[in-house]
Amino acid sequence: MKITDLLNKETLSLSFEVFPPKTEASFDSVKTATREIAKLRPLFMSVTYGAGGGTSKYTLDIAKDIKENFGVPSLAHLTCVSSTKETVGQKIEEIKAAGIKNIMALRGDIPSHLENADRSGWAYRHAVDLVRELKEADEDFCIGGACYPEVHPESENQKDDIKHLKEKVDAGCEFLTTQMFFDNNLLFNFLYKIREAGITVPVIPGIMPITNANQIERAIKLSGSFMPRRFVNLVDKFGSDPDAMKQAGIAYATDQIIDLYANGITNIHVYSMNKPDVAEKIQSNLSDILGK
Numbered sequence: 001m002k003i004t005d006l007l008n009k010e011t012l013s014l015s016f017e018v019f020p021p022k023t024e025a026s027f028d029s030v031k032t033a034t035r036e037i038a039k040l041r042p043l044f045m046s047v048t049y050g051a052g053g054g055t056s057k058y059t060l061d062i063a064k065d066i067k068e069n070f071g072v073p074s075l076a077h078l079t080c081v082s083s084t085k086e087t088v089g090q091k092i093e094e095i096k097a098a099g100i101k102n103i104m105a106l107r108g109d110i111p112s113h114l115e116n117a118d119r120s121g122w123a124y125r126h127a128v129d130l131v132r133e134l135k136e137a138d139e140d141f142c143i144g145g146a147c148y149p150e151v152h153p154e155s156e157n158q159k160d161d162i163k164h165l166k167e168k169v170d171a172g173c174e175f176l177t178t179q180m181f182f183d184n185n186l187l188f189n190f191l192y193k194i195r196e197a198g199i200t201v202p203v204i205p206g207i208m209p210i211t212n213a214n215q216i217e218r219a220i221k222l223s224g225s226f227m228p229r230r231f232v233n234l235v236d237k238f239g240s241d242p243d244a245m246k247q248a249g250i251a252y253a254t255d256q257i258i259d260l261y262a263n264g265i266t267n268i269h270v271y272s273m274n275k276p277d278v279a280e281k282i283q284s285n286l287s288d289i290l291g292k
């Protein structure tokens with residue numbers, strides 16, 4: 001089932017993101033966690049892809065398991081940065097063989113040792129190159145892309161970032177998922193600007209429940225996200241008490257979701273990070289709203 005055919009226009013739906021194991025030794029525990037999340041029957045589940053190799057070989061195994069054994073539609077991520085045409089071509093064949101139709105087409109972060117490299121000879125410089133290749137490989141793929149309410153860190157300004165986002169959509173990206181954000185106004189402003197720029201595809205906001213203080217530093221480093229005062233106060237108050245921090249982080253994420261839904265947004269992606277308890281708690285906090 002294509003993600004774009006699943007998206008709800010009227011009622012709230014949650015999807016969850018998981019990541020594949022880093023080593024074969026952790027495969028079983030990751031599989032168990034992703035299966036627990038699948039049992040919550042989200043609208044779909046996305047499985048990330050380790051840029052430059054790493055965990056990439058397990059992405060399809062997990063995506064296939066969720067789809068075939070739990071009937072939950074899966075979205076397999078694929079990155080292209082510093083990859084060869086041969087590697088990406090082979091991955092596309094594997095995706096087809098696994099019967100996966102939904103692909104999140106990403107550039108991936110540039111590995112630190114290549115940050116200053118000459119990129120002119122690279123087979124893939126931006127995600128749009130991968131989007132075009134996927135569309136050529138199979139018209140029927142349903143392709144998603146990433147977008148950044150607070151501007152991608154490499155972009156000079158939001159205008160350029162949105163211009164490139166439009167190119168990605170025009171090349172065949174049928175829906176977008178956002179980078180995490182902690183202030184919903186940033187999302188509302190972003191939506192206004194991209195709609196004005198002629199980007200009309202569905203945008204699924206990505207919500208990251210921050211459940212421990214260490215996660216915050218990592219999240220800011222990765223996304224450059226703005227931390228509203230209300231959120232900073234919460235971390236100051238509860239950061240040193242793991243249970244309280246977890247409860248407060250889940251409450252904050254729940255509150256963000258309720259506010260988004262109250263403002264007309266019906267499909268929300270939760271960065272559940274292989275934590276079934278967090279996914280379950282968010283879902284149960286919203287049980288009457290979700291009708292689950």
Ligand code: FAD
Pocket residue numbers: 047048049050051077078079105106107108109110125126127128145146147152153154155160161162164165167168177178179180206
């Ligand atoms: P692009 O769309 O290529 O954009 C990257 C930068 O290049 C932007 O600044 C953009 O404005 C600019 N740009 C785009 N096209 C052009 C052009 N033609 N000319 C000049 N500049 C251009 N990483 C992983 O490794 N694995 C994952 O599974 C993964 N999943 C993610 C899921 C989501 C929802 C998000 C938001 C991010 C994810 N990432 C993942 C991180 C992502 O790979 C990085 O943020 C990466 O730096 C950019 O990827 P992109 O696909 O957005 O790139």
